Amino acid sequence: MRIMRKEVTVFDILLLGTGAMVPLPQRYLSSTLFRVDAGLHLIDCGEGTQVAMRRYGWGFKRLQTILLTHFHADHIAGLPGLMHTLAHSGKTDRLTIVGPAGTYQIVSGLFVIVGQLPFEVYIQELQDGDETVLEGGIRCSVVAGEHRGPVLCYRFDLDRAPAFLPEEAERLGVPRNEWSRLQRGESVAVGDNIVQPEQVISGPRPGISFGIATDTRPLDAIANHMSEVNLLITEGTYGDDADQNKAIERGHMTFREAATLARNAHAGALWLTHFGAGMLTPQDFEANATNVFPNTTIGEDGLHGTISYDAGYRPHSPE
C-alpha cells in the first residue's frame, strides 16, 4: 500500500507564454496552465504551447480540460500537435475541450491531421452566462467579451465547505462516534436534546477564484463577472497609452484599461499577458498599470502563482 498525503487544494497557475499574434523565438504565445490536485487544465493553445508545456515539466497525461477563449490561430493552432503528444503520453481518460459556439466545427477541422487518439474527446460549447463544472469540482463560468469574433472570458471557482466545529460538538455533549452523522447533515439526539448540524457547522466560508480575460475590450460585464477574484489575468496587448485607439479598433486593451478592469472587479491581484509582438520589454510600461491598480504583475513566460484557501493568492518565482 502506498500512503499518500492529500495535498491542500489550491489553484496552481503558470503562464506558459505571454506573446500575442506571432510566436517569437524567446516568447511563446499566450497560454495558461493550471493545476488543481493532480488535474491539469489549459487555457488556449497556440502554436508551440506543447513545447512550452514540456519546459516546465508539469506533464501531459493528466491534462483534463482545454478551454479556448476564441478561434484566432494564435490561440488554437497548437491543438493538433498537442493531441499528437497527448496520444503518446499514456493518457487514456477523457479530454474535454470547452469553447465558444463553433468549437465543435473548428476542432473537427483541425483534427483532420490528428490520428486515432487513445482517449475520448468531448466538446462543450458555452455562451454568455453559462456555468459548468470541470473535473476536480472546479466551477467554471463565462461571460462574453468583445473582440473581432466571439470570445469567452472564464472564471474558475473552488468553493469551500463550511467547517465542522469540534469544540461546539463537545460543548453540546455529542459523543465522538456521532460526529460523522452531523457532518453528513443529520441531526443527533443527545439525551433529551436534538442537536442540529447547523449548531456544529460554521457559516459560509469564502472560496478561491481566478479569472482570465484575453482578446477583448474591457467591459463592465467582465468586471462584474470577475467580482472579487483572488487573481485576474488579462491581456495587455498595448503598454503605451498612445495605443488606445489601436486597442479599440482591434478589440484589445491597454495596460491602463486592464488595470482599470481589475480595479473595477475588486480583484486581489492582476497579471498582464498577451503582449503585442512589437513590445519587447512590456516592463517599460508597468507604471501605466500600477498607477491604477498597484498589485499588478507584468507577466513573463514561466510566471507562477498559487491561490490557496488559507493564504489566498501568492506569487512565486518564475518557473
Added chain:
Amino acid sequence: MRIMRKEVTVFDILLLGTGAMVPLPQRYLSSTLFRVDAGLHLIDCGEGTQVAMRRYGWGFKRLQTILLTHFHADHIAGLPGLMHTLAHSGKTDRLTIVGPAGTYQIVSGLFVIVGQLPFEVYIQELQDGDETVLEGGIRCSVVAGEHRGPVLCYRFDLDRAPAFLPEEAERLGVPRNEWSRLQRGESVAVGDNIVQPEQVISGPRPGISFGIATDTRPLDAIANHMSEVNLLITEGTYGDDADQNKAIERGHMTFREAATLARNAHAGALWLTHFGAGMLTPQDFEANATNVFPNTTIGEDGLHGTISYDAGYRPHSPE
C-alpha cells in the same frame, strides 16, 4: 533607377529544424527552407516552423511554395500559424502548396482557423512519377515513399542552358550584332556560309539538384529517382543499428540505411535530419553513416549549404 547585380543562381538550403514527432525546446521539428534567387520554398511545416524561420531572417514575404511530404501533424501542424504570419508579412502574390493526394482536403480542414488571406493559395496534388515546375524555373519531381500513409520524396533540379561560345562565333566570322540571333537558335549567313546555332553553342551542361526523402523506408525507387543529386537530405530517425526493427515497423530509416540509400543514389553529399525525440546527440551514431557513405553530415538546426553551377555542393557554417 536601382541597379542590381544578378546573383549567380544557386540552391541555398537551410535546415530549419531536425526533430521528429515532437518539437523540443532546443530542437524544432524537421523542416527545410531553400532559396533560388529571391524566392523561398519550404519543405514541411511542423509546429514551430514559423518561429524557426524567424530565427534565420530569410523573411516570409517571398515564400512561393510549400511542399508537404505527408500529413502527419509533426510535418504540417504549423501551416495555420504560418499563414497568419504570411498574411501580415506584406505577401500578396500567390502561394502554391504541393503535396500528395489528399492535400486539398487536409489543407482546407486546417484553414478553418485561418482568416482572410491577402494572397491566393493554389493546391497542387502530385503522385508517384509526377513532375512540375516551381516558380523560379525549378523542376520538381516526386517518387512515392513507403510510410504509414502516402508520402512523397522530392527532387529539385535547376537545369543549365548550354553555353554560347564567343570564340567559335569569332572564328567563323559572325559579326557581333548577329550573335544574339544565334543565341536565340536562328542560323546566320556569313558570306556564302550558313552558320548554325549548334556550331557556336556548347554541348549539354550538367545542372544542379538536391532531393529530400523523409518519413519513408529506403527504397530502390528512391535511389533511382535521386540519381546523382548533388545533395540528398534524408531522415535519420534512428542512429543505432539496433533500432533497425523499429525503423521497419514505423516506416523510417536508420543512419546506416540512409547512408546506403545515398551511396546507391551516387549522391554527392548526405545530410541527416528528423532525429527521434529520444536521440538527443545524434552525433554519437555518426560512424554508422560515414562507414557506408563518408560525405555524411549529421544535421543540426541551422545547417546551411549551397549548390551552385560552378562550385557544386558546398557546406557552410550553421546559421
